[in-house]
Amino acid sequence: MKAGWQVKPLHSLALTITDGNWVETKDQSDSGIRLIQTGNIGTGFFKNRCEKSRYIDDATFERLRCTEVFPGDCLVSRLPDPVGRSCIIPDTGEKMITAVDCTIIRFDRDVLLPEFFIYFSMSQSYLTAVADACTGTTRQRISRTNLGKLPIPLPPLDEQKRIIAILDETFEGLDRARANAEANLADARELFEATLREELEKNSTDWRECSLSDIGQTVTGSTPRTSETGNTGTFIPFIKPGDFLPDGRLNYESEGLSEKGAASSRILPPGSALMVCIGATIGKAGFSDRSIATNQQINALVPSVGICGEFVYLQMLSKSFQREVIQNAGQATLPIINKSKWSALKVRMPHDLSRQEAVTAKMREARNHVSSLEKHFTTTLADLTSLRQSLLQKAFSGELG
The missing domain is CATH 3.90.220.20 (DNA methylase specificity domains)
Structure with a gap:
């Protein structure tokens, strides 16, 4: 750990750390106050998923004594996958609450910036600590109490801001590279289909x-x-x-x-x-x-x-x-x-076996080429994931230049 850094339990860095509310299907309505669920929490980002939104009305909000979620709050999913993933809630223009399997964390921004925690929550060291604190046989989960005990590295605020700025810029580039690799992978997988379509259309009469x-x-x-x-x-x-x-x-x-x-x-x-x-x-x-x-x-x-x-x-x-x-x-x-x-x-x-075999040879060649491309782009994606983890490890051990 870098000189000047501290390590503190998560609960000590938050103004608020509380679970969402138990909202059953019978409590829900077609509009009103939006219910944010575990499916809305990506690994470091918010999944809006408007088409799957659930709501409760004002009366239900009062009856269940719901806790409101505000833009800038962090939500942590206590369920897979992975357990412990988190995001910052954006301003959707809606009043919001969250489900009982999500923990609301409102950080003291004079101590820990939410963006710093989000990046840390993407690191392997954090995810390993979460996994070690999970309970349950059929479905792993972490309790809010155990979540609050997780050790969080705490550099000075200026250092937090510097790390966030570096990771923002670097991850933006990695995201572009990942998007390109995923698009190339999709194109590679379409290549075989295109070859097959070409053969079928070219030989449509005989x-x-x-x-x-x-x-x-x-x-x-x-x-x-x-x-x-x-x-x-x-x-x-x-x-x-x-x-x-x-x-x-x-x-x-x-x-x-x-x-x-x-x-x-x-x-x-x-x-x-x-x-x-x-x-x-x-x-x-x-x-x-x-x-x-x-x-x-x-x-x-x-x-x-x-x-x-x-x-x-x-x-x-x-x-x-x-x-x-x-x-x-x-x-x-x-x-x-x-x-x-x-x-x-x-x-x-x-009709002719020799023609079947000739077309098969051409399609096999296309298939082998596609397999080679798939392997290349899959390896590229894996390398990008490894690079992200390497950067996160350096960032939270104080080694990010």
Whole structure:
């Protein structure tokens, strides 16, 4: 810690530190006093989210004895993710309150500037201290009491202002760099889709539209009985949704099946196109280059003679195919597309296998190029995040020049 700096508990630096109010759905109205919720608190910034705003009326404000939130107050979310994130409330032109899972902090600006705290709350040292003070098994949270005990570095006011000015300028540049990298990443991901669209439109007259059932056999995976011993091993890979890699390859190194386990499973030949058809990762697609088995969350197309399975897999990645999967999965809590609906989904196919393979080679090249670009821009984003944390660490250890 730099000479002249102090470390004090958070509660000692605030004129006010109190939780928001318990406001139930029945207490809310269509207009009036705005209810700021944990979803409005970003990591260092306020998320306005006007379209999701909730309100209470004046009578409810009085009845619940609500605490008003003012522009310039800091709000800290005591719930994930991450716990402890904070923002400064802007002047929205509205009277405001906040929910019980948010803590209102009104700093003594003669001691600690809110902007200094906001930057500190983005640092790994702060987030680690918050995590260590959290309780709860199902959902982690920090109590207001424990929040108030967190140690806060306290340099002189002039030093706080200097640090804020440096971080404001530097983070503005980093934000621009991040926005550019995110835009480039989005463009890279669109490149494959554009290549696929170009091929489909260019060959609109001599390609046929087929359902998956027209061009192969649909196979739904199965899991050998877990109550029976000896089913796991290294005889054949056993693919689950978590084994689908972002570039469409499959992770063959997870726990596989023994010869005994394989005997009670449905074996897929090399060249099969796979898709997760249930759960949060529904629509994730992959392509096998060897014999495998899968669990029951996965449907596979075993292509007929004269059909290139990789060509089918590449079409499964398209936005139009993914949209059809989601639309046929229904709106249940756990989305699922059954075997018959999946088999009825459409793809477009050249009549000739050699043409399928030629287009596949071109699309594979585009896919590999996109994967390379995605890796580059993802690394850039990770580097920017690391740089931000490095600057914050230097700032709050007194090493920021």
